Amino acid sequence: MDATTVLAALDGNIATVGYGLAAIGPAIGVGIVVGKTIEGVARQPELAGRLQVLMWIGIAFTEALAFIGIATYFIFV
Amino acid sequence: MTAASPERADRTPTSNPVLGRALRWGGLIAGIIAVVGGVLGYVFAGTEGLVSALVGTLMAVVFMGITGASILLANRFADSDVFVGIFFGIVLGGWLLKFILFIVLVVVLRDADWLNPTVLFLSIVAGVIASLVVDVLVVARSRMPYASDVELPKAPTDD
DSSP states (O other), X not given: OOHHHHXXXXXXXXXXXXXXXXXXXXXXXXXXXXXXXXXXHHHOGGGHHHHHHHHHHHHHHHHHHHXXXXXXXXXXX | XXXXXXXXXXXOOTXXXXXXXXXXXXXXXXXXXXXXXXXXXXXXXXXXXXXXHHHHHHHHHHHXXXXXXXHHHHGGGTTSTTHHHHHHHHHXXXXXXXXXXXXXXXXXXXXOTTSOHHHHHHHHHHHHHHHHHHHHHXXXXXXXXXXXXXXXXXXXXXX
């Protein structure tokens, strides 16, 4: 069996790849947001309260993409 | 002469009121969206549409609210020596659990015949966007002092 046949034998829904992609971006984004917050709090612990709020807003926007991306499972057949 | 050990100040971060306010407003707006979405869903897709709109809005508001709620929960451990570890453990652990739960729910609800997938999707999107708008408005209107968590040394007393 040559390689082309093996590749052609793969089956499933290509949209599944999209759900995976929808999770990668926000995961990286949340990682950056949280990492930078740790840096900020380490530099200025007295700003922890403000930085937490900014971190929360950042996480909310980043994860919104993931939610909508994964929820497309409902409309993409 | 040894000075009495200073009283430990309350180290709860000042973000709590903002997050609490955002959660309350988020719940309120979600209620409005559930009503509007439920009516629209009922008009366009009957009872299935009504149920789908309610489920979708509930999913959106719960999953968007978990971040703020987990920060509020984590801040209860502010006096702990390992607060930073506990904080990020709870917040990021909550995030991970939330996504696993969301994917499981999506898979389970996908084939439910008592739901209308399109209405469900649209109400999730509406709920997510409304939640973001509420978050931004609450933060923009909040007044947090700079250097709010600083601990000032106690003033000397004459005795």
